[in-house]
Amino acid sequence: MSIAHATAGELLAGLAGGSLTSLAIVEACLARIDAENERIGAFLSVDREGALAQAAEIDRRRAAGGPLGRLAGLPVAVKDNLCAKGQLATCASRMLANFRPPYDAHVIERLRSADAVLLGRTNMDEFAMGSSTENSAVQLTRNPWNTERSPGGSSGGSAAAVASGMVPLALGSDTGGSIRQPAAFCGVVGMKPTYGRVSRYGLVAFASSLDQIGPFANDVAGGALLLEVIAGHDPRDATCVDRPAPEYSRELDEPLAGLKVGVVAEHFSQGLDEGVRSAVEAALEVYRGLGAEVSDVHLPHAKYGVAAYYLVAPSEASSNLARYDGVHYGHRAAEFENMIDMYARTRGEGFGPEVKRRIMLGTYALSAGYYDAYYLKALKVRRLIRNDYDAAFAQVDVIAAPVTPTPAFKIGELIDDPLAMYLSDVYTLGANLAGIPGISVPAGFSRDRLPIGLQLLGPAFSESRLLRAARMFEGATEWRRRRPGN
Amino acid sequence: MSRTFTRDDVAKVASLARLELSEAELDEHAAQLGRILEYVELLDAVSTDDVEPMAHAVELVNVFRPDEPGESLPRDAALANAPQTDGRYFLVPPILGEV
Numbered sequence: 204m205s206i207a208h209a210t211a212g213e214l215l216a217g218l219a220g221g222s223l224t225s226l227a228i229v230e231a232c233l234a235r236i237d238a239e240n241e242r243i244g245a246f247l248s249v250d251r252e253g254a255l256a257q258a259a260e261i262d263r264r265r266a267a268g269g270p271l272g273r274l275a276g277l278p279v280a281v282k283d284n285l286c287a288k289g290q291l292a293t294c295a296s297r298m299l300a301n302f303r304p305p306y307d308a309h310v311i312e313r314l315r316s317a318d319a320v321l322l323g324r325t326n327m328d329e330f331a332m333g334s335s336t337e338n339s340a341v342q343l344t345r346n347p348w349n350t351e352r353s354p355g356g357s358s359g360g361s362a363a364a365v366a367s368g369m370v371p372l373a374l375g376s377d378t379g380g381s382i383r384q385p386a387a388f389c390g391v392v393g394m395k396p397t398y399g400r401v402s403r404y405g406l407v408a409f410a411s412s413l414d415q416i417g418p419f420a421n422d423v424a425g426g427a428l429l430l431e432v433i434a435g436h437d438p439r440d441a442t443c444v445d446r447p448a449p450e451y452s453r454e455l456d457e458p459l460a461g462l463k464v465g466v467v468a469e470h471f472s473q474g475l476d477e478g479v480r481s482a483v484e485a486a487l488e489v490y491r492g493l494g495a496e497v498s499d500v501h502l503p504h505a506k507y508g509v510a511a512y513y514l515v516a517p518s519e520a521s522s523n524l525a526r527y528d529g530v531h532y533g534h535r536a537a538e539f540e541n542m543i544d545m546y547a548r549t550r551g552e553g554f555g556p557e558v559k560r561r562i563m564l565g566t567y568a569l570s571a572g573y574y575d576a577y578y579l580k581a582l583k584v585r586r587l588i589r590n591d592y593d594a595a596f597a598q599v600d601v602i603a604a605p606v607t608p609t610p611a612f613k614i615g616e617l618i619d620d621p622l623a624m625y626l627s628d629v630y631t632l633g634a635n636l637a638g639i640p641g642i643s644v645p646a647g648f649s650r651d652r653l654p655i656g657l658q659l660l661g662p663a664f665s666e667s668r669l670l671r672a673a674r675m676f677e678g679a680t681e682w683r684r685r686r687p688g689n
Numbered sequence: 690m691s692r693t694f695t696r697d698d699v700a701k702v703a704s705l706a707r708l709e710l711s712e713a714e715l716d717e718h719a720a721q722l723g724r725i726l727e728y729v730e731l732l733d734a735v736s737t738d739d740v741e742p743m744a745h746a747v748e749l750v751n752v753f754r755p756d757e758p759g760e761s762l763p764r765d766a767a768l769a770n771a772p773q774t775d776g777r778y779f780l781v782p783p784i785l786g787e788v
Contacts, residue, residue: 305766398746412745441752510729521706530779532770542784543707551709559708563699563718564725566706580732582742587735589743622724638746
């Protein structure tokens, strides 16, 4: 069996059956990284020695018949905004270029206790702000399907790593689409769980009421397994819901009988690429063929989503990023006149253009005289957007939608037009505003061979339903089997 | 709430945000933020009378936990990433003028 592009399930079966060792898997991943990472730029750093040692240790424990975790021996990559004790967590920012967190994020603890092998850290838009990974202060990441194209963002490194077969599983974070959009652009599975399903403890904060950590995988089952490992209560994140996490993998292959799929007319308005439109329409046909009932639902406030989001998210960001002041950790300017000047220069030097833009926008929206007109107004519209989803999910089980208006755009295409870049998040950010889960599954290709994703949205805590619905689609189509370069 | 976003506005907001911007950045932000603020005026069209603002996706109230002392971060770990420290404290420039 070829290890690159094997699914998590295939690798685990090989490990359990004795045809594979964790060491062999990790060596294969490292070989793939050696061959591809210079071209793709998915990883910021690779913990070669640590991963090999961990793999050897797990192989020894397996040989000795000892107890093993759910991911025992499987390599996992993590986005560079997740804290792992003693390892650089730069958020692809000059501000945190030398920052080594003194503790593990909750999800890192969970990966360790599941005996996952922590392979390395992936590139991202600085502080997760962006939709193309071009805002990384460190390096460019390229789309494995076409290196002139963006992998999406902000979790572009994680998506590209999985898509190019460097690692079977990866973690990202999704504040406005930052898992689902790169998953769609790179042709892999990516899921944003319900807000509160996964602890944000140890996730470097961008917009705290929107941020959520989630899985990338090369099939739905891999995503379900990784979510199962990271989901669940953690008292260190007060917004993490105290509600047991189901075993998502267990019922994954059972089709949902009588599934009601909603389609939103507002999603098919102007600006939607024809290839994306026909892929989503074909996906609806697949569901009909599987016995699902497809019907229209409406999200009348969806058209206000981008405007509401780009007030709420920057407002929270401007507040969260106030902590980078050159005092406790991170960059400090070398020269300054006084304390205030030290803050201003430190931040002026440490942050890149998009982060500055969001801080400015948020500071303005929260400032005296504008708070009611911008921030408060956006929060009210946010409720109306949520109410729309509540009404829709009273009629249907899931909503099927595009992930993005177009397949992967070109590197450099939108970088000088921030508003155009923001508008590319139009289909994904509603789920963050409403707090509901969403998943992106491969659903076809454009005429120029770029992957297209299908997005499924469900009500809060419907991850199990979403994963099963996604698995039904995956099982009925061949899209998952296509890999870059073949 | 329609208004243009001037270079002076940018400078004022940057000072509130403790963010030093270059001359070129001031111009760039004035143009880009102006466009973004123009776009978000779309929200003016939405009637939001009697709509409760939604600050959070999961509207939990009063999450309690026992008030038990736990382990704190050891001092050396807390100081390990500090730009300047004397081994006991974070060091910052004088706040009340030269001493």
